[in-house]
Amino acid sequence: MKESLFIEYIRKIFPKLQTIIERINGKRGNQLTYLHKTMLRKEYSADQKWESASVNTTYVAADMVAMDSPLPPKMRDSIAHANGTLPKVGMKKILRETQINTINIMKAQGAAFTNIANKLTNDAVACSVGIDEKNEANFLTALSDGVVIVEDENNTGTGLRINFNYLPQNSFGVETAGTISSDDIKRVIAKADADGNSITTIAISLSTYNKMRQEQWAKELVANYRGQTFDSNTKLPVPTATLFDEAFADDNNGITFLKIDRTVISEKNGKRIPYKPWNANKLIFLTTQEVGALVWGTLAEVTNPVAGVIYSTVDEYKLISKYSKNDPLQEFTSGQALVLPVIENVDQIYSLDISEAQTIDSTEEGKDSTDKNITIWGQAYIKANFVAEFNKITGKNLSTTISDDRLIAAVNKLNDADEAKLKKAVESYKTTNGDS
Numbered sequence: 001m002k003e004s005l006f007i008e009y010i011r012k013i014f015p016k017l018q019t020i021i022e023r024i025n026g027k028r029g030n031q032l033t034y035l036h037k038t039m040l041r042k043e044y045s046a047d048q049k050w051e052s053a054s055v056n057t058t059y060v061a062a063d064m065v066a067m068d069s070p071l072p073p074k075m076r077d078s079i080a081h082a083n084g085t086l087p088k089v090g091m092k093k094i095l096r097e098t099q100i101n102t103i104n105i106m107k108a109q110g111a112a113f114t115n116i117a118n119k120l121t122n123d124a125v126a127c128s129v130g131i132d133e134k135n136e137a138n139f140l141t142a143l144s145d146g147v148v149i150v151e152d153e154n155n156t157g158t159g160l161r162i163n164f165n166y167l168p169q170n171s172f173g174v175e176t177a178g179t180i181s182s183d184d185i186k187r188v189i190a191k192a193d194a195d196g197n198s199i200t201t202i203a204i205s206l207s208t209y210n211k212m213r214q215e216q217w218a219k220e221l222v223a224n225y226r227g228q229t230f231d232s233n234t235k236l237p238v239p240t241a242t243l244f245d246e247a248f249a250d251d252n253n254g255i256t257f258l259k260i261d262r263t264v265i266s267e268k269n270g271k272r273i274p275y276k277p278w279n280a281n282k283l284i285f286l287t288t289q290e291v292g293a294l295v296w297g298t299l300a301e302v303t304n305p306v307a308g309v310i311y312s313t314v315d316e317y318k319l320i321s322k323y324s325k326n327d328p329l330q331e332f333t334s335g336q337a338l339v340l341p342v343i344e345n346v347d348q349i350y351s352l353d354i355s356e357a358q359t360i361d362s363t364e365e366g367k368d369s370t371d372k373n374i375t376i377w378g379q380a381y382i383k384a385n386f387v388a389e390f391n392k393i394t395g396k397n398l399s400t401t402i403s404d405d406r407l408i409a410a411v412n413k414l415n416d417a418d419e420a421k422l423k424k425a426v427e428s429y430k431t432t433n434g435d436s
Helices: 007-026 035-039 097-108 113-145 182-194 206-213 216-225 241-251 383-394 404-412 416-425
Strands: 040-044 049-056 078-085 088-095 147-151 159-163 171-173 201-205 256-260 264-268 271-275 282-286 292-297 310-314 318-325 330-343 350-353 373-376 379-382
Touching: 007 113, 007 310, 007 318, 035 040, 035 113, 035 292, 049 330, 088 097, 088 113, 097 113, 097 330, 113 147, 113 264, 113 282, 113 318, 113 330, 171 182, 171 416, 182 216, 182 282, 182 350, 201 206, 206 241, 206 256, 216 241, 241 256, 373 383, 373 404, 379 383, 383 404, 383 416
Parallel strands: 040 292, 171 350, 201 256
Antiparallel strands: 049 078, 088 330, 147 159, 201 282, 264 271, 282 350, 292 330, 310 318, 318 330, 373 379
């Protein structure tokens, strides 16, 4: 590596790079939004490790004890941990001979310092913003799915799977696949309330939110909020977002929607592909504005700088560097960071997956002329035993004569933990339709 070809400019520019980037970003007109900067606190990790801890807390009442008597001990709450090593995030921009000659011509023609400086800072800004974009993509994926895949720089094409361990008992499906009912939402809110948590925000993709506003219950919610009289024959209009938000908040103790419509552009092998990192099938129910930390560490190159390379640190954790090489002549700008958005307190995060719902298997059900079996999860079970196990787990009292569609709807209302329990409990009652 050699020093920058424009070292006289870079030495003046790089010490001010943080201010320059802030000024340029400030002129973007908020075209690029960064939820990870508002919903995560920044946290330094000296050992380059990250950790997400959640406490499964149940508050119990204290005991009344006689004077001079010992206090009775209570069970300690369980703590779940997810942890790992911070991944490296980075990108590089190259000025090739043609662009280098362009800047040389500007110098020869006596172009103003600021004009040449703008040319030389473009790549540094792109590297800084590129790290922001990757952090935002990772954050939105992590928050919506509870899992994120980050590339391993040491293994081409290999990803590191980071799981923040969202709780199965806080994860729900919907009664009918592809749609969101008011009951689906209220079921999640009720679970949070039973846990002693208060939902304040529902994070949702804008496309899913707009589809939800078209549901009949959404139209009726707004009509009731406005005091409008209607019946089953009334054709209600799709409510505006403002009216729906007001009506929903009024009906649900002030809960608001965080609508996400964020596109990130990835580039691989010279091909740029836009994608939306938020899972449009997920609604995430939050109790706080801050949901974790943007954990960062110190890069090896910070403490072991390479001779000839000019460095600048942006936002504490981004290392921007400038240098050149010959054969062919090129000017490089690189940005790198050890950083990861970490979701914390997952015991206070709840999710609703609109793609998760079982449906009637009409082909298999048609084989069961006696209605003694129920087909669900792609498998037939003895219905009476299935209902009995369902009642044990839920405390309900469903009849063994319940229709298959109503029984499947009841199963769809379970959280993931209870559904897993039910699957295990009915394992021995598998059968083939037509058999009993």
